[in-house]
Structure formats: structure tokens, C-alpha cells
Amino acid sequence: MIKQKKNPISTTRKRTIGLFVALGLLFVGSSFKEDFFEIAKQLEIFTTLFKTVNQNYVDETNPAELMDKAIKSMLADLDPYTNYFNEQDVVRFKINNTGEYTGMGALVTRKEDRLIIKEPYKGFPADKAGLKAGDAIIKIGDVELKDYKEDASQLLRGIKNAEFLLTYIRQGKTLTTKLVLNEIDLKAVPFYDMIDNETGYIVLSQFTRKASQETKEAFEALKAKGMKKLVFDLRGNPGGLLHEAVNICNFFVPKDEVIVTTKSKNEKYNNIYKTTKEPLDTEIPIVILVDGKSASASEIVSGALQDLDRAVVVGSRSYGKGLVQRPIDLSYGTQIKITISRYYTPSGRCIQALNYAKKDKDGKATRTEEKNYNAFKTRNQRTVYDGGGIQPDVELPESKNSLLSENLQKHEVLFDFATQYYYKKPQPTDGIPNLTDADFNEFKAYLKSEKISLQTESDLALEALQQAFKKEHNEQAVSAELQQVKMALQKNEEVQLTKNKTEILQLLKDELIKRYQYKEGLYKYYAQQNTVIKKAVVLLQNGSEYNKILKKGF
Numbered sequence: 403m404i405k406q407k408k409n410p411i412s413t414t415r416k417r418t419i420g421l422f423v424a425l426g427l428l429f430v431g432s433s434f435k436e437d438f439f440e441i442a443k444q445l446e447i448f449t450t451l452f453k454t455v456n457q458n459y460v461d462e463t464n465p466a467e468l469m470d471k472a473i474k475s476m477l478a479d480l481d482p483y484t485n486y487f488n489e490q491d492v493v494r495f496k497i498n499n500t501g502e503y504t505g506m507g508a509l510v511t512r513k514e515d516r517l518i519i520k521e522p523y524k525g526f527p528a529d530k531a532g533l534k535a536g537d538a539i540i541k542i543g544d545v546e547l548k549d550y551k552e553d554a555s556q557l558l559r560g561i562k563n564a565e566f567l568l569t570y571i572r573q574g575k576t577l578t579t580k581l582v583l584n585e586i587d588l589k590a591v592p593f594y595d596m597i598d599n600e601t602g603y604i605v606l607s608q609f610t611r612k613a614s615q616e617t618k619e620a621f622e623a624l625k626a627k628g629m630k631k632l633v634f635d636l637r638g639n640p641g642g643l644l645h646e647a648v649n650i651c652n653f654f655v656p657k658d659e660v661i662v663t664t665k666s667k668n669e670k671y672n673n674i675y676k677t678t679k680e681p682l683d684t685e686i687p688i689v690i691l692v693d694g695k696s697a698s699a700s701e702i703v704s705g706a707l708q709d710l711d712r713a714v715v716v717g718s719r720s721y722g723k724g725l726v727q728r729p730i731d732l733s734y735g736t737q738i739k740i741t742i743s744r745y746y747t748p749s750g751r752c753i754q755a756l757n758y759a760k761k762d763k764d765g766k767a768t769r770t771e772e773k774n775y776n777a778f779k780t781r782n783q784r785t786v787y788d789g790g791g792i793q794p795d796v797e798l799p800e801s802k803n804s805l806l807s808e809n810l811q812k813h814e815v816l817f818d819f820a821t822q823y824y825y826k827k828p829q830p831t832d833g834i835p836n837l838t839d840a841d842f843n844e845f846k847a848y849l850k851s852e853k854i855s856l857q858t859e860s861d862l863a864l865e866a867l868q869q870a871f872k873k874e875h876n877e878q879a880v881s882a883e884l885q886q887v888k889m890a891l892q893k894n895e896e897v898q899l900t901k902n903k904t905e906i907l908q909l910l911k912d913e914l915i916k917r918y919q920y921k922e923g924l925y926k927y928y929a930q931q932n933t934v935i936k937k938a939v940v941l942l943q944n945g946s947e948y949n950k951i952l953k954k955g956f
Contacts, residue, residue, distance in 0.1 A: 448472075480741070481758040481767075483727050487737040506558045507586045508533065515548035516540050516571070517555065520817070524920040526586055531579045533570070535917055536821030540576075541569035558583070573825050593925035594620035601939050602629035603929045606650075609642025609699040614649035621653065621682060631942040633935055634713070635691045635928075637801075641698025641723060644675065651706050652677035654713070656684060659748075661706045664726050666743035671726075673743075687948055688713035689938040692792060693801050697721035698745075705747035705792045711782045711952045715794040716938050718802035722755025722790030747792075749778040755790020782953050795951050796941065801934050804902050807909060809856050816906070819848050820913040833918040834927060837907045845910070846899060856895050 452472075456463050466488075473486040485491075507526020510517050517539040522528040540547055542557045543566055550557070558566065564583045569576065590613040594604045602624035606617055621632075641647075644662070651661045659677045666672055690704045690713045701720045707713035724745040730738050745753045756767035775789035787793060803811070810816050823841070830836065848854075899906070915924045928935055941948055 477738075481725060483723075483725055483739070484741045485739050487739065489735040492735060492737050505583060505586050506531075506533075506581055507584070510539075510555055512554060513538070517547060519570075521916060521921065523586075523588075524922060527581055527584050531568070531581045533568075533579065533581075534572070534824075536572070536817070536824070538571045539568055540571060542566055589616065591616040591620050593922055593929075594624060595926065595929055596624060596627050596629065597633065597929050597935070597939055599628060600630040601633060601942060602627075602631070603633045603635065603935070605635045605925055606700075607639055609639070609646045611643060611646065613642065613646040614653075617650050618653060618682065625683075630686065631939075632686055632688045633691065633938045633942070634688055635935075636696045636700040636704060637691050637693040637717065637934075638695045639697070639700040640695065640721075641700055644699060644702070644726070647699035647702040648675045648677065650703055652679050653682040654684060654686070654688060654707065655710055656681055659710065661748065662702045663746040663748075664743040665746060666726075668742070671728075671743045684712075687942050687945070689942055690715050691801075691934060691938060692717045692720045692794060694718055694721055694803075696792075697723035701753045701792050702745060702747075705751065705753060708786065708792060708795065709748040709751070709778075709780045711780050711784065714796065714941065714948060714951050715792060716796045716801075716941065717794050717798055717934060719793050719797075720791040722753060724753025724755070724790070747778075749780055749786060751776075751778050751786065751788040753791065784952075784954060796937075798934055798937060800905075803909075804905060806856060806898050806902050807905050810906065811909070813854070815849070815854055816909055816913055819845055820910055820917065822848070823910075823914060824917045829918055833915060833923055835911055835914045835918075837911055841910075842903055842907055845906070846896075849899075856898075860891055860894070 452465075452468070455468070456465055470486075470488055477484045477486055506528040507523045508519050508528035509521040509523075511520055512518075519528065519533050519535055519537040519539070521535055522533050539554075542554070545557060547554050558581070560583050562583060562585060566581045566583070567578060568581050569578050571577070588608070588610070590606060590608050590610045592605055592607050594602070597603045602621075604617065604620045604624070606613060621629075624632075648661045651659075655661075655677055657677050657680055660674055661677060662675045664671060664673045664675075688707065690707060692700065692704050692715060696704065696717075697720065701723065704713075704715050704720065708715045725741045726743040726745060727739045728742050730740060732738055747753065756769055758767045760768045762768055770789050772789060775787040778786050778788065780786055823835075827835070849856075912924055915927055919926070
């Protein structure tokens with residue numbers, strides 16, 4: 403029996419339809435009509451090129467992969483949020499918006515030929531299988547991850563009760579465990595409790611479709627316990643669904659208040675979002691916590707309640723993600739998530755920080771300089787500024803990590819050291835490690851023994867300089883000078899480590915608390931010990947200072 407070869411042209415044509423639709427969506431409205439000839443010309447060139455490559459290239463091509471890369475490369479030049487999703491991507495996108503899926507229930511990351519467990523969620527399949535942070539999965543069933551170059555996390559998805567035999571490495575030992583998949587419902591509100599007799603604390607970690615419902619339930623539960631003041635924690639919240647942000651604002655402001663406005667070149671995307679229901683409480687004093695990882699919907703909530711003088715925002719300037727995306731279905735189960743407009747707070751401030759239409763010589767989006775920020779007025783005539791993100795009413799330096807700490811986290815140095823510490827030291831009875839100077843010295847010794855570079859800008863510049871000299875065959879001539887610079891940088895790293903000792907030990911403690919008590923334990927610790935939360939509570943207890951901040955425009 404002769405197997406019929408698949409017609410690449412037929413497949414190509416089908417895939418090209420998806421690209422036509424995607425491109426058409428990018429140029430809807432008047433601009434499409436004005437540029438119709440140029441767009442049609444470029445589409446014809448692309449179609450001809452794509453067919454020619456598939457017909458004539460020396461080796462067999464994969465039309466689906468070529469088209470997938472072509473579309474994603476095209477969109478990548480616009481902004482990071484306009485994305486094409488193939489059939490497999492659509493499933494992952496759905497998970498991000500609902501918080502529900504069937505899987506292992508753990509935060510994982512790919513590192514070379516293995517999947518690293520970053521955080522198992524309490525009571526979910528990975529946790530029940532005995533997996534812990536730092537475990538490195540090397541085999542899923544019969545699939546060796548070193549031979550699997552696709553998204554390995556997809557191998558751990560399937561129907562409820564599906565079983566997988568996992569092979570993993572823990573502290574140099576190869577172990578196996580059985581993983582049984584189950585439905586995963588990630589909480590938008592992972593923690594809430596009373597800080598003291600009058601102050602409630604609610605953590606909102608993401609804006610899924612259950613965000614407002616869970617926030618309402620937490621708020622009402624705390625009110626029943628006597629809550630008279632609220633600390634609302636949006637730190638690290640990357641955002642999510644717009645209507646959930648509006649619904650949450652509605653809990654604290656009257657009906658028919660403007661919460662956010664979207665503006666676009668296409669009139670149909672210009673919208674004003676108002677509250678539509680009666681509020682839960684318009685009087686309770688609120689402090690909203692934000693940081694550099696609070697984005698999008700988090701900035702809508704904090705920005706709107708700041709502009710309406712309904713809450714005091716505390717922390718550090720938020721991320722500045724003010725571009726609005728909308729998912730649009732394409733053919734063959736694919737989808738495009740496309741930037742359609744920008745967010746504006748009630749005072750008129752644009753949340754977006756980076757300008758992707760104006761890039762520097764390195765191709766990076768530019769940021770508005772502080773001297774060019776525009777002033778706006780809140781309802782009480784307080785002055786607030788744009789420039790990207792939400793600038794807190796009370797800025798706290800400890801709410802922002804140093805560049806050194808950011809590098810340590812980015813390169814997972816703190817995570818890896820915490821893994822070693824967890825298995826070497828006995829677990830404290832209360833689950834709260836007491837880190838000492840000896841632990842800090844051990845951490846510094848770990849950096850040296852592992853030859854870990856902190857990857858500062860100076861380190862990268864020196865590395866580039868060494869490569870340049872090597873290319874020009876002048877490395878030997880300047881080796882002594884380069885060694886002196888290297889030693890100076892190492893000395894500076896030592897100084898920076900000591901300077902940021904308190905911050906580093908606190909980040910290590912946070913990581914270890916998650917190992918001993920899961921994320922819930924970390925939030926419980928925060929409620930009583932986190933310095934930013936403590937200062938928020940002090941502000942709420944000082945009613946005159948709280949009111950002064952909100953009314954100083956008068």
C-alpha cells in the first residue's frame with residue numbers, strides 16, 4: 403500500500419487564511435481602506451513566497467510551524483501583548499482567564515532538559531504526590547524530557563484522574579512518584595484574615611472571572627468579624643479581566659461612577675466603564691498596596707479609587723500596563739489576542755508606561771521621562787501624574803526591590819539556595835526560619851562556590867569588553883588590566899551584598915516560609931510581620947493623617 407503524501411500547498415492555503423484574517427483584524431476601519439492596495443500587495447507577496455518555499459526548499463518543511471513562526475514574529479514587533487494562539491495556545495490562554503484547568507497544581511518552569519517545581523499548591527495533585535519546590539522532573543511516563551523540545555507542561559494535562567509516573571531528581575537522588583490529575587481551581591483571593599480587632603486584610607492575586615465574587619465573600623466575612631478598616635493587597639497582581647476590576651471598584655463607590663475609559667483609533671473600541679450596582683461600603687477606610695508587579699486590572703482598581711479619593715495607595719509605582727487586549731477567534735480553532743485601545747483612569751491619566759510605537763536605537767520601547775509627566779486632578783483636586791503606572795500616595799522604599807535582589811531572583815539564586823537550606827536545616831516548629839548572620843555568610847559562600855555572577859550592568863559590560871579584545875587578539879595585552887577591573891567588580895559585589903543584607907535575608911525567609919507552610923503561610927506571616935502592611939495599618943489607625951492625604955487638595 404502506497405501512503406499518499408500530504409499536499410503541502412493545501413495545508414499552506416488553509417494556514418494562510420488564518421494569517422489573512424489576523425492581518426485584516428490589524429487594519430480594520432479607515433486605515434485598512436486607505437492602505438488597501440499596500441496591504442493586498444504585501445499579502446500577495448507573502449502568499450507567493452510561502453508557497454514557493456514549501457514547493458522548492460531542499461528539505462521537507464512543516465507548513466504549520468512555518469506559519470506559526472511567521473505570524474508570531476510579525477506580531478512581536480508591535481507589542482508584547484498582541485499574540486497569535488494556535489490550537490494548543492488557546493487552551494493555555496483559557497486557563498489564564500478562568501483560573502480553572504485539569505492538571506498537577508503547581509508552578510513549574512522549564513530549565514534545559516527538566517521541569518523544575520517552583521511551588522506546589524497545597525492539597526493539589528503535585529502536593530499529594532509528594533513533590534516539593536526544587537524537584538526536577540526528568541521523565542513523564544515514557545517521555546524523556548531531554549528528548550522533548552515542546553512545552554513539557556502540556557504532557558501533564560489530561561482528563562480528571564489520569565495517572566502519570568514521574569521520575570524526578572531531589573538533592574542528587576533519582577526518585578519516582580505517581581501523579582493523579584484533578585481539577586485545579588486557582589483562587590483569585592488566596593488569603594484573607596483580620597490583622598487586629600478592627601483591620602481586615604485581603605489579598606487579590608489575579609483578576610479571573612471569580613475575582614469579584616471571592617473579594618465580596620472575603621469582605622463580608624471580615625465585616626462579620628468586626629472589620630472597620632481594610633488593607634487591600636494588590637502587590638504582584640498582574641491583572642486579568644477588565645469587568646472584574648470594575649465590579650470590585652463598585653464594592654466601594656456608588657452606582658454610575660466612571661471607573662475606567664478606553665480610547666482607540668477605532669471608535670467602536672472607545673468605551674466608558676461605570677459601576678452598575680449599589681455598593682457594599684462607601685465609608686470604610688481602605689489602603690491599597692501596589693508594587694512594580696501590580697499591572698493592568700490592578701492599576702485600574704488602584705488608579706480609580708485613588709482618583710475618586712476613595713482609598714490611599716501605598717507602596718511603589720505600579721508596572722504601567724495600560725494596553726487593552728481582546729481575544730478574537732480565527733479559523734481552525736486559532737485565536738488572536740490583539741491590543742485594541744488604552745486604559746485611562748477617571749482623572750484622565752493613561753496607565754501605559756512604555757511606548758511601543760516609539761523605540762530606541764536598540765529596538766526597545768521608550769518610556770516617558772519624569773520631566774514630561776502630565777498633571778491631573780482627583781475629585782478632591784489632589785494632583786496626580788501620568789507617566790505610566792500608578793504612583794502611590796505614600797511611597798515606601800521597602801516596597802521596591804533593589805537591582806541586586808531583582809537579579810538574584812531573576813537568576814533563581816535565592817530559590818536554589820533556599821532549596822539547599824530546606825533540606826540541610828531542621829524545620830522550625832512555627833514554620834518561620836530565624837535567619838542569622840551565619841546564614842547570610844553561608845549564602846555569600848554559596849555564591850562563590852557556585853561561581854554565580856550577579857549579572858550587573860558592569861559585569862555584562864566587562865564580559866562584552868573581554869569578548870571584543872579576544873576577537874581582536876589583544877586579550878593577553880590587557881589581561882592584567884582586565885583582571886584588576888574584575889577584582890574591583892567582585893569587591894563592589896561584596897559591598898552591594900552587605901548593603902542589601904536585610905532585604906536578601908527577608909526574601910530568603912519568604913521563600914522558606916512557602917516551603918514550610920505553603921503560600922497561605924506566607925500571607926499569614928505577612929499579615930503580622932510585613933513592614934509595608936505594618937505601615938498601612940498605622941496609617942489606617944491614624945484617621946486624621948489618612949483623611950489629610952485624601953483631602954489635601956482643599
